[in-house]
Amino acid sequence: MPGIWETNMNFSQRSRSLFKTIAVVLALALPTALAISSADARVGGGMSSGSRGSRTYSAPPSTTTAPGSTSQFNRTYTQPGAGMNSAAAAPARGGLFGRAGGFMGGLAAGFLGAGLLGMLFGGGLFGGLGGLSSIIGLIIQIVLVVVVVRLAMSWWQRRHTPQAAYANADAGAGPGPQPNNRSGLGSGLGGGFGFGANNNAPLEIKPDDYEAFERLLGDVQSAWSNEDVAKLHTLATPEMVSYFEQDLGQNRARNVVNKVSDVKLLQGDLAESWREGETDYATVALRFALTDKTLDRNTGAVVAGSEQPGEATEVWTFARRPGSGWELSAIQQTN
Numbered sequence: 001m002p003g004i005w006e007t008n009m010n011f012s013q014r015s016r017s018l019f020k021t022i023a024v025v026l027a028l029a030l031p032t033a034l035a036i037s038s039a040d041a042r043v044g045g046g047m048s049s050g051s052r053g054s055r056t057y058s059a060p061p062s063t064t065t066a067p068g069s070t071s072q073f074n075r076t077y078t079q080p081g082a083g084m085n086s087a088a089a090a091p092a093r094g095g096l097f098g099r100a101g102g103f104m105g106g107l108a109a110g111f112l113g114a115g116l117l118g119m120l121f122g123g124g125l126f127g128g129l130g131g132l133s134s135i136i137g138l139i140i141q142i143v144l145v146v147v148v149v150r151l152a153m154s155w156w157q158r159r160h161t162p163q164a165a166y167a168n169a170d171a172g173a174g175p176g177p178q179p180n181n182r183s184g185l186g187s188g189l190g191g192g193f194g195f196g197a198n199n200n201a202p203l204e205i206k207p208d209d210y211e212a213f214e215r216l217l218g219d220v221q222s223a224w225s226n227e228d229v230a231k232l233h234t235l236a237t238p239e240m241v242s243y244f245e246q247d248l249g250q251n252r253a254r255n256v257v258n259k260v261s262d263v264k265l266l267q268g269d270l271a272e273s274w275r276e277g278e279t280d281y282a283t284v285a286l287r288f289a290l291t292d293k294t295l296d297r298n299t300g301a302v303v304a305g306s307e308q309p310g311e312a313t314e315v316w317t318f319a320r321r322p323g324s325g326w327e328l329s330a331i332q333q334t335n
Contacts, residue, residue, distance in 0.1 A: 041258045041294045041304055042312065043224040043331075049075040049243045050330025052283060052317045053276045060315055060332070063269035066285035070315050070332040077239050203273040205282055212326045213284055213318060214265045220328055221260045221290065224248075236328040237319060255297050262309055264289045271315065280320040281329070287313045 048071040052060075056078040059070055216235060223231035227248055232241050251257060266287045273282040290312060293305035317330035 042260050042290065042292045043221055043244065043247075044314070045243075045247045046333060047074040048072060048330075048332040050237070050240050050317065050328075050332075051076050051078040052330050053078075053274075053279065053281055053319075055272075055274070055281070055283075056330075060271040060283045060317075063271050063285045065267045065269040065287050066271075066313055066315055066334045069335045071335060073330070073332070075243055076330075203275050203280055203282070205270055205273050209282065209326065210268070213268070213282070213286075213316070216318065216326060216328055217265060217286060217288060217316070218263045221263045225257075225259045225261065227257065240328055240330070251294075252297075256294050256303055257297055258292070258294045258305075260290050260292050262289065262291045266311070278322050281317060282320075282326070283315060283317040283330075285313070285315050285334075287311065 050073065052058075056073060056076055057080055059072075062068060220232070220235050223235060224244060229241065229245060229248070232244055236244070266289055268287070269285045271283040271285055273280070275281070288311070289309050291305075291307065291309045292312075293302050293307060295301065296303050313334050315332040315334060316328060317332075318326040319329035320326045
């Protein structure tokens, strides 16, 4: 039976091709995954997390320390357009016929779609609804139309809401990016922050503030390494601590612990600073040295990272409320 033999041969060839493709993909992806996991084990998990107030969806200006762009937030509680007076941020109308769809909106769209399909196939606007099969067909049509409409609306909102958020955030940001002129204390390795950077920022950042930022850089890394959640609550916003707890939980599930030591600020620049209501914000670019390694909890053996020191460049945002000190509000990765 050559027909069956030919079919089996074609199936076997397709199977082998599929398996080869999967093997190649896994071979390429595994080293990349291992490299990412070892390099991004430090606090924040190598992701962009947190909130920058109304500027969460507005990229911070580049600086000498971080001349490139920053990654958009992978994890944030801030919704696009939140706190901004834009049409895209206006709440959706509720009720039966709300803009978000609602029950009656979806049902009306379903009936309309069913009627149009009925007209296309010669059954009239509502023809043929008497039979059981026609009712089942109507229900299927309603479901399909509602799904398509919701997908289209979601796509439209994702496409246009971030632009509105960017536009409104920039409109209320005050002066644009200021020149990052570095002076004595801010130049060279080990120089720390450029205190002369962004002198005309809406919110004045003083030397004491830069010292607080540098201190928080080390304290947050230390509390993370010790898995001291109580300490992290005194150093970071509740949102950031919630992400730290998630990452620590994942480490415990894998029976590993991440240790970051020998943290030293090499260079820092102020990207922007501003005030929203009673809350002060400062976004700074940080280049720092550290030793980042992940250990097996039982044996203490190094399973990722290295005993050798390395460097990292990130953009951290700090927030300060009346009567309290600066807290870590966001970490963004640089591109």
